Amino acid sequence: SQQGEEDPQALSIQEGENATMNCSYKTSINNLQWYRQNSGRGLVHLILIRSNEREKHSGRLRVTLDTSKKSSSLLITASRAADTASYFCATDLSGGYNKLIFGAGTRLAVHP
Amino acid sequence: GAVVSQHPSWVICKSGTSVKIECRSLDFQATTMFWYRQFPKQSLMLMATSNEGSKATYEQGVEKDKFLINHASLTLSTLTVTSAHPEDSSFYICSARVGGATDTQYFGPGTRLTVL
Numbered sequence: 001s002q003q004g005e006e007d008p009q010a011l012s013i014q015e016g017e018n019a020t021m022n023c024s025y026k027t028s029i030n031n032l033q034w035y036r037q038n039s040g041r042g043l044v045h046l047i048l049i050r051s052n053e054r055e056k057h058s059g060r061l062r063v064t065l066d067t068s069k070k071s072s073s074l075l076i077t078a079s080r081a082a083d084t085a086s087y088f089c090a091t092d093l094s095g096g097y098n099k100l101i102f103g104a105g106t107r108l109a110v111h112p
Numbered sequence: 113g114a115v116v117s118q119h120p121s122w123v124i125c126k127s128g129t130s131v132k133i134e135c136r137s138l139d140f141q142a143t144t145m146f147w148y149r150q151f152p153k154q155s156l157m158l159m160a161t162s163n164e165g166s167k168a169t170y171e172q173g174v175e176k177d178k179f180l181i182n183h184a185s186l187t188l189s190t191l192t193v194t195s196a197h198p199e200d201s202s203f204y205i206c207s208a209r210v211g212g213a214t215d216t217q218y219f220g221p222g223t224r225l226t227v228l
Contacts, residue, residue, distance in 0.1 A: 042219055088155060099158060100146070102155045
């Protein structure tokens with residue numbers, strides 16, 4: 001089962017522009033994580049934000065979490081062609097489930 | 113950092129045969145391992161959760177007799193796709209977790225299964 005939805009489903013931008021992806025989820029969480037996946041490859045863990053955190057930064061990445069709206073956003077600043085990939089949010093459900101449920105993902109294309 | 117490997121990385125088989133995929137945690141002991149499947153251009157769908165020495169817990173809609181999971185040791189879990197059919201063709205990804213926190217969950221590189 002999938003917990004969340006992401007929008008947009010696809011995003012096409014030029015190098016140097018910022019890319020924003022959104023993730024919404026349905027139930028209470030312990031944390032939310034963002035992953036990146038290049039076509040046909042494995043997952044790369046980008047960042048984790050806990051339910052008691054509102055914002056987190058890592059290099060060119062900025063993640064926000066609004067638990068009242070059950071939503072998160074991932075901002076990639078000054079995008080590069082190498083950022084072209086699919087990005088997924090994954091929620092760690094609270095209540096002792098201890099498993100990650102992935103959102104539908106956003107396919108990002110950054111054009112030189 | 114913690115490394116999870118999968119073997120094979122890709123496999124092609126004929127319809128009706130069974131295929132086994134291995135997931136190993138190389139430098140840590142994994143109390144829990146997870147199996148996901150991913151169809152082209154789609155997200156990862158959790159199939160099952162397995163704890164070492166006990167039966168796997170399958171997600172709703174996943175056929176346990178079709179997808180056999182064995183977690184025989186703290187470093188190895190296997191997924192066997194029995195009597196594979198073309199609709200089972202997919203990308204299978206495992207992940208391994210230390211303890212009870214998902215922030216210590218590590219993903220394997222995936223196995224691409226093609227059933228002819």
